[in-house]
Amino acid sequence: MTFSICVREPYEDEDGEQQTRYGVAVTTRLPSVGTLCPFANEHGAVATQSFVNVSLGRRGVEYLADGLAVEDALQSLLNADEEASQRQLHGVDSDGEFAFSGAECRDWFGHTVGDGYTVAGNLLTGESVVEETAAAYEDSRDEDRPLATRLVDALEAGHAEGGDKREDLHVQSAALLVRRTDDRGPEERPFYDDLRVDATETPVADLRETYDLAREGYEMAMERAEEREEGAEPEESGGDGN
Secondary structure (H helix, E strand, O other), rough: OOOEEEEEEEEEEEOEEEEEEEEEEEOOOOOOHHHHHHEEEEOOEEEEHHHHHHHHHHHHHHHHHOOOOOHHHHHHHHHHHOHHHEEEEEEEEEEEEEEEOOOOOOOOOOEEOOOOOEEEEEOOOHHHHHHHHHHHHHHHHHOOHHHHHHHHHHHHHHHOOOOOOOOOOOOOEEEEEEOOOOOOOHHHHHHHHEEEEEEEOOOHHHHHHHHHHHHHHHHHHHHHHHHOOOOOOOOOOOOOOO
């Protein structure tokens, strides 16, 4: 029903300190995938799909926060899941990757693991969906663009290859989530890094537009806050105030 990508990237923060960011993005031909599949924190990223067991994702990132390696964390959850053969579960942590596709997932299904990323999908038009998603991400890694936009590009590449094969299901969804080791708390986290498009016929395009608008709104709000801190009155926008 889905294809998704989880990634780990090192970066240098404004103080010159080495940090890591984790991201996960997903799309499917069902509504509200963002409530079910993507999970991330400052320790890693996990996606759970096929016959979804949300607790695999939620507990997966909790285990990473407790210090378990991603392979140990996710494999232990699968070992305790009586329906593991129907699951797909994959993710990354600070220095590893893990991907699992159960034998009872529905064709086409499969996954790939690269240096710092994993991609998995099921009910796809073919293996090329996963391959192109991975290739698009790999091609973008040296670009000076936000991870969120590059994750959307990766989804777009897989979508262009056919994506989810159930063309009779026109209601679709997509989501992305990015977390960093230097996140200071939910109240200071850019909200454009945690986005969902819950019901649409053009999920990837709408996710990109949502990101662009959310980032614009966040930056405008930050500018207003800085003006108030400096004692200046923010410029009033036009319109009737609504």
